[in-house]
Amino acid sequence: MSVHHASARDLWFAKWRDDGRERRKYFKTEAEARAYEAERLHADAAEEQRLTVGELAMLFFRSRPDYNAHTKKNIVYALAGHDDAAGRHMVGPAEFLRDKYADALTRRDLEAMREAMRARGAGNNTINKYQAYIRAILAWGVEQELIPINPWRDYKRLKTTRPIYQPTMDDFRRVYQQLPPYLQWAMETAFFLALRPGIVELFSLQWSAFNWRRGVVVIRQGKTGRLKTVVPHPAYMERAHARFEDDSRRAIVLVCHRDGQRVLSYKEAWRTACRRACVQMRPYDIRHLAATAMLSAGADLAAVAAQMGHSSVATTGATYAHITAGAQARAAAMMPELTDGDTAGDTGDTVVIKKTQGL
Numbered sequence: 001m002s003v004h005h006a007s008a009r010d011l012w013f014a015k016w017r018d019d020g021r022e023r024r025k026y027f028k029t030e031a032e033a034r035a036y037e038a039e040r041l042h043a044d045a046a047e048e049q050r051l052t053v054g055e056l057a058m059l060f061f062r063s064r065p066d067y068n069a070h071t072k073k074n075i076v077y078a079l080a081g082h083d084d085a086a087g088r089h090m091v092g093p094a095e096f097l098r099d100k101y102a103d104a105l106t107r108r109d110l111e112a113m114r115e116a117m118r119a120r121g122a123g124n125n126t127i128n129k130y131q132a133y134i135r136a137i138l139a140w141g142v143e144q145e146l147i148p149i150n151p152w153r154d155y156k157r158l159k160t161t162r163p164i165y166q167p168t169m170d171d172f173r174r175v176y177q178q179l180p181p182y183l184q185w186a187m188e189t190a191f192f193l194a195l196r197p198g199i200v201e202l203f204s205l206q207w208s209a210f211n212w213r214r215g216v217v218v219i220r221q222g223k224t225g226r227l228k229t230v231v232p233h234p235a236y237m238e239r240a241h242a243r244f245e246d247d248s249r250r251a252i253v254l255v256c257h258r259d260g261q262r263v264l265s266y267k268e269a270w271r272t273a274c275r276r277a278c279v280q281m282r283p284y285d286i287r288h289l290a291a292t293a294m295l296s297a298g299a300d301l302a303a304v305a306a307q308m309g310h311s312s313v314a315t316t317g318a319t320y321a322h323i324t325a326g327a328q329a330r331a332a333a334m335m336p337e338l339t340d341g342d343t344a345g346d347t348g349d350t351v352v353i354k355k356t357q358g359l
Helices: 030-049 053-063 069-080 107-119 124-143 169-178 181-192 234-249 267-277 285-296 301-308 313-319 321-333
Strands: 002-006 011-018 021-027 216-220 227-230 337-341 345-347 350-354
Touching (some): 011 030, 021 030, 053 069, 053 124, 107 124, 169 267, 169 285, 181 267, 301 313, 313 321
Parallel strands (some): 337 350
Antiparallel strands (some): 002 011, 011 021
8 A cells, every 4th residue: 555646636645456456545635645544554454463263263272282172172173174084074063153253253153053053963052062162262362352352242042951860879879880890980989079970070080189188179170170179978088098099009190090091981881881780871960969969868058069069059959959949848847836825935846926916
């Protein structure tokens, strides 16, 4: 871009090329032409610095090298797709967002991603998960001042229906008996520490998380990254300490392992155990069973929320309302009765209410 003087018309003009064609804009003074030139150059520079969703995602992962590998794989697949075994490119459900400017995403873009995922058979839970992935990257971009706004910040998630909880402790015991020893210990750990039984949380747990003096385990949660402090059952801690001493002699740092090797997948072993036990159950149900067992035994809701690692007691109450309702009934049964009498006062477990004239 440049500024020139048109002597024949005694005007100044700014000249630039756009799509291969020369463009001009005329002004009465050189100052106006120079000001327009500076404005255009600034706008062009700003445009060159704008980040696409794909570029922002790359910076996000680069700044967090320890980011969960499985989640990263899901995000990369969504934005870039992947090649199948035959070398054919499989388009990701959000691949069309990759080259869009991150600060210019719209509600229409979100709906297009949702429709693409529905076409692949995804339900609302999965769609919400991918929406959360992209929104987290956008929020990080705002925090790092890489983009001015998070355009998806205020878009709500789709409504979902919580599945009705089915498995029981008896179901778990039956499946447990059919598991190989390494997986029995892993599921026992998942139960007593209320862990998510996956590679990120359960099978990444190290002995350094155990504080034997205080009798607690401090765990970084895979889902939120927040720390939670669990006070396990004393009998579990005794068994854990015996294993800790044995693993220490073998220089094994992982709590749950298979002959010292990291467990990367146990799906087949779990399916086999469920089939032999004639039980339909997910490994994640063990975490729900832990909460159910504590609440059914009358544990305080806040204490259970802490064991589970929930950020709010309300989350625990809403998730396990079918259990807390029973606790409410037991609490109501503990209330003293109200009876009529001639005196006012507390007689044993019965509150005596004095009659008042006119009431």
